[in-house]
Amino acid sequence: MWLMHAWPEVLDLLRAHVLLSVPAIVISVLVAVPVGLFAARHPRVGNTVVQVTSLAYTIPALPMLVIVPFIVAVPLRSQINVIIALCVYGIALIVRTATDAFRxxxxxxxxxxxxxxxxxxxxxxxxxxxxxxxxLISGLRVLCVSTVGLVTIGALIGVSSLGSLFTDGFQRNITAEVVVGIVAVVLLAVLFDVACLILQRLCTPWTRLGKAR
Structure with missing residues (x-):
């Protein structure tokens, strides 16, 4: 019943969620893949690079959203703040995978x-x-699911996303709103994962030729 009246709001939040997720994923890959290639070809320095970047993933999400504005001078309640924080996590996640991939x-x-x-x-x-x-695609799949989930944390600082359904639902004690938010995030993560699998098939046509033989 709640969804029947609130579906326009859910669609708006879904769009906002995607607009936060996609740039963060793309930027993370564009930065992390070259770093991973460098780390793979220069093991001495590369091992240190991987360890340092991996440390960033251990920082809790909410403190990260508070730290970023002090470093790059962006408003706390801004989409840019959330995207930068997501990029930090994404790069930390993909650098190790990219390094292993090239090695x-x-x-x-x-x-x-x-x-x-x-x-x-x-x-x-x-x-x-x-x-x-x-x-690389296996790492991208993990990155996509992780990013889609982490975007919801932005709702705690007032940045609209599907996470807003969680905070609003808890505040107003509307269980249906929270459930819709959870289901929407899960479905979006699955959609991103399917997109990664399609991308892998498009980028590796030789694997299908091998199976055909």
Whole structure:
């Protein structure tokens, strides 16, 4: 009954949730993948980089949302604050996965690429990246689910998202509103996960050819 009257509000909050999630995911990947490639190719420095970035993920979400405005001078109750905090978590999560993905590329394959006269950038794009995609996508799936869940924390500082259904539902003691919020977040996370699987199929057509044989 509650959803029948409030579905326009739920759709608005869903849109706001997506607009917070997608930029954070994209920025995290664009930053973390090159860092992971560097860490994989320079193990001495790379191990330190992975450890330092991983520490960021141990910071609780609410304190992170309070710390970010002091560092980058953005309003506390702003979407930018939430996106930056999500990026910190996302980068911390993906750097380790990206490093492992690029380290999984067989050294003999890279040696063969060098023997063929490929430059380091060509090896990165034509050898490392394609072979690392399956592991990278698995990390992306975790990142998407994690980000969709963490966005809800923004509601505690007044940034609208599906998390607003939790805070508002608890304050007004409307159980249906809380349940709708939970279901919506879960479904959105599943949708993002399916999108990642589709992306993997599009980026790795050779796996389907192998199965067809």
């Amino acid at each position: 999984s590329v067989p050294e003999e394959v890279r040696t063969a690429a060098v023997a063929q006269g490929m430059s380091p950038s060509q090896i990165a794009w034509k050898v490392d990246m394609p072979l690392a995609i399956p592991v």
